Amino acid sequence: MIGSIPSSLTGGDHRHAVENDRFEAIWQNNRTGAGMFTSIGSTEATITVFLDDKPIQAREGETVAACLLRASVPYFRTTPVSGSARLPYCMIGLCFDCLIEIDGIGSRQACLSQVRHGMRLRTQEGAAAVAGEHLQ
The missing domain is CATH 1.20.5 (Single alpha-helices involved in coiled-coils or other helix-helix interfaces)
Structure with missing residues (x-):
């Protein structure tokens, strides 16, 4: 065994x-x-979200992180200093490795955000831009 x-x-x-x-x-x-991962709810993907303008089928009530992991997305973000790729680690909102841009707002935690039909997601490259500020 x-x-x-x-x-x-x-x-x-x-x-x-x-x-x-x-x-x-x-x-x-x-x-x-x-x-x-084993689904405990409906296994039918009835809504569509878009990651970097590509459609991904999602299940009502699941988190963005669960949806993207099920879709075998290779990474959600890259780190600001080294540029290394990151995927969700803890899935409970503590580690911040699941940060992603959701509907134009950067540094959102994918593991705590539920999918919505038509949601626009973007892979976050480095630090999130803050409106009105220039990162150096």
């Missing part, structure tokens, strides 16, 4: 065996392309 937990560490506890079986099933699904 992949990722087996030795019984010497679990004390043979049945609960750990069940958790290990669940981990095994998730790992196997990832290998077969079923994906790491």
Whole structure:
């Protein structure tokens, strides 16, 4: 079994065996392309958002981050100093790696923003521009 937990560490506890079986099933699904994330709501994408002017199908009630991750977007932003690409990390609003421009407003947290039909998203390159200010 992949990722087996030795019984010497679990004390043979049945609960750990069940958790290990669940981990095994998730790992196997990832290998077969079923994906790491499982939808708990509707799986029908009924609305359209646009990332850098390209349409992406979205599900009512999901976050921008979940929608873009499901669409296999390679990155949401680049860092201002090194230009390295970033994707969501924590998905709870703490890390700020999911920043993206939403409807013309930069540095919005994709993990905390729900999709809306027709929403315009832009990959954020470096620091967000602030209206009326020039970044140096």
